[in-house]
Amino acid sequence: MNVDVLYSYFPKYAEAFILTVKIGWLGIVLALVIGIFSAFVTHFKIPVLGKIAGAYVELFRNTPLLVQLFFIYFGLPKIGLSISAESCGILGLGLLGGSYMSEAIRSGLDAVSKLQTQTALALGMTRLQVFLFVIFPEAVTLSLPAIIANVIFLLKETSVFSAISLMDLMFTAKDLIGLYYDTTEALFLLVMFYIVMLLPVSILGSYAEKKYRYRMLGQ
Amino acid sequence: MGFEVLFKGSNFIRLFQGLSVALKISMISVVISIALGMVIGILMALDIPYLKSVFRIYLEIVRIMPQMVLLFIVYFGITRMLGISLSAEVSSIIVFSFWGTAEMSDLVRGALKSIPLVQYESSMALGLTTLQTYIYVIIPQIVRRMIPQSINLITRMIKTTSLIMMIGIVEVLKVGQQIIEANRKSSPNAAFGIFMTIMLLYFIACWPISRLSKYLEKKWET
Numbered sequence A: 001m002n003v004d005v006l007y008s009y010f011p012k013y014a015e016a017f018i019l020t021v022k023i024g025w026l027g028i029v030l031a032l033v034i035g036i037f038s039a040f041v042t043h044f045k046i047p048v049l050g051k052i053a054g055a056y057v058e059l060f061r062n063t064p065l066l067v068q069l070f071f072i073y074f075g076l077p078k079i080g081l082s083i084s085a086e087s088c089g090i091l092g093l094g095l096l097g098g099s100y101m102s103e104a105i106r107s108g109l110d111a112v113s114k115l116q117t118q119t120a121l122a123l124g125m126t127r128l129q130v131f132l133f134v135i136f137p138e139a140v141t142l143s144l145p146a147i148i149a150n151v152i153f154l155l156k157e158t159s160v161f162s163a164i165s166l167m168d169l170m171f172t173a174k175d176l177i178g179l180y181y182d183t184t185e186a187l188f189l190l191v192m193f194y195i196v197m198l199l200p201v202s203i204l205g206s207y208a209e210k211k212y213r214y215r216m217l218g219q
Numbered sequence B: 001m002g003f004e005v006l007f008k009g010s011n012f013i014r015l016f017q018g019l020s021v022a023l024k025i026s027m028i029s030v031v032i033s034i035a036l037g038m039v040i041g042i043l044m045a046l047d048i049p050y051l052k053s054v055f056r057i058y059l060e061i062v063r064i065m066p067q068m069v070l071l072f073i074v075y076f077g078i079t080r081m082l083g084i085s086l087s088a089e090v091s092s093i094i095v096f097s098f099w100g101t102a103e104m105s106d107l108v109r110g111a112l113k114s115i116p117l118v119q120y121e122s123s124m125a126l127g128l129t130t131l132q133t134y135i136y137v138i139i140p141q142i143v144r145r146m147i148p149q150s151i152n153l154i155t156r157m158i159k160t161t162s163l164i165m166m167i168g169i170v171e172v173l174k175v176g177q178q179i180i181e182a183n184r185k186s187s188p189n190a191a192f193g194i195f196m197t198i199m200l201l202y203f204i205a206c207w208p209i210s211r212l213s214k215y216l217e218k219k220w221e222t
Helices: A003-043 A048-063 A067-077 A085-110 A114-122 A127-164 A167-181 A182-218 B011-045 B049-064 B067-082 B088-113 B119-124 B132-168 B172-182 B192-221
Strands: none
Touching: A003 A167, A003 A182, A003 B049, A003 B119, A048 A085, A048 B088, A048 B192, A067 A085, A067 A127, A067 A182, A067 B132, A067 B192, A085 A127, A114 A127, A114 B192, A127 B049, A127 B067, A127 B132, A167 A182, A167 B067, A182 B011, A182 B049, A182 B067, A182 B119, B011 B049, B011 B132, B011 B172, B011 B192, B067 B088, B067 B132, B088 B132, B088 B192, B119 B132, B132 B172, B132 B192, B172 B192
16 A cells, blocks of 8 residues: 555645535435424324325335436436436435435334323423423434434445536545556545444444443333 | 337337346346345344454445446456456346345345343243244244345345446346437437336336335334
C-alpha cells in the first residue's frame, strides 16, 4: 500500500463522504416522516389513506432501491417529472426507508396495549392527547431497535447512488480505480470511510438494544 | 408512455431472462447461506471462547459494510491483490453467500438461545432422553421460529442481487437499459415503461414470498 497515494486520494473521498452522509441523513429524516405518517394511517385504518399507505409499503418493501432510483431518475422525467440526482437520491432513500420505518413503527403501535388508551381516555384526555402523549412515545420506544436497524440499513443502501451518477464514495472509488489502477488504496479508503460512517451507529444500536432489553426485563 | 417497446421483438422475454439471471444467483446464494449459516449458528450458540469473538467480528463486518463495497472488494480487490481472476458471477455468489451466511447464522443462534433452559430441564424430569428432547421439544420450536425469517432472507437476497449490474453482469436492469438505448429513436419514453415493468417484475417475484413469510410467522406465533 502506497501512503502517498492515500494522501492524494483523501480529499476526494472526504468530499464524497460529506455528500453521502448528507444525502443519507436527509433521506433518513424523510423516511421517518413518511414512515410515521404511513404507520399512523394504517394503524388507525383511516379510510382511503390507509389502503394507499398499505399498498405503498408493500410495493417499496418488495422492490430493490436500485430499481426504484432508476425509475425515479430515468423514468419519471419521461412523463414530465424531472428532478436532480441529489433530490432523487434523497427521495428514493426516503421512499424506501419510509416503507421500512412504517412497518417498524406500526408494529410498535400494535404492541402498545389497548388498556393504555382506555385508561388515558378515562382520565379525560382527548383522542389526540392520548395519541401524542401516551401511545406514540411508547410505540417509538418499543420500535427503537427496529428503527436503528433500519437507519443502518439505509446508510448502507446509499452505496447504490453511484448508479444515478451521484459522486458518492462508491462513485469515487470506481472512478479512481478506473483512472489510476491503484485498486488496493482506493478500496482501503472506501472501507475506512464506510467504517467511520457506520460503526458509531452500529455501536449505538447495540447499546440501545441492550438498554431496551433491560427495560423489558424490568416489566 | 413507453410500454409499447415491451411488445417489440423478444423484448419482454429478454427482460424475463434477465430476471432469471438475478434469481439464479440469489437462489444459489440462499442455499449456500442456509447450509453454512446453520453450521455457524450452532457453533455460535455453543459459546466457544475464541471462536465466539471471531464470529462477532464477522457479523459486525457484514452489519456495517454495504454489499456493494464487498462486491467491489471481491471483484476488483481480490483479483488485484491475490492475482486470482474471479468471474463476476462467482464474485457475486461469494459476496451474497458471505452476507447471507451471517444473517442466517444470527437467526439460528437467536432461535437456539431463545429456548429457555427450563424446557431442557423439564424434558429431562419427564424422563426424555437427550435425543428425544431435541426431536420432540427443541427442534420443532426452533424450526417454527426460523422458517418465516429464512423465507424473508430469500426476498432480501433477490432484492440485493439487483446490485450485480454494477459489476457488469447482464441482468434485468442492464437488459432494460439496452432495450431503452436500442429504441431511443422510435420510442423516446421507453425508460418510463421499462423501469416500471422491472419494478413490477421484482414486486411479483418478492411479494408472494414475503406474504408467505408473514403468514407463517402469524400462524406459528407462540
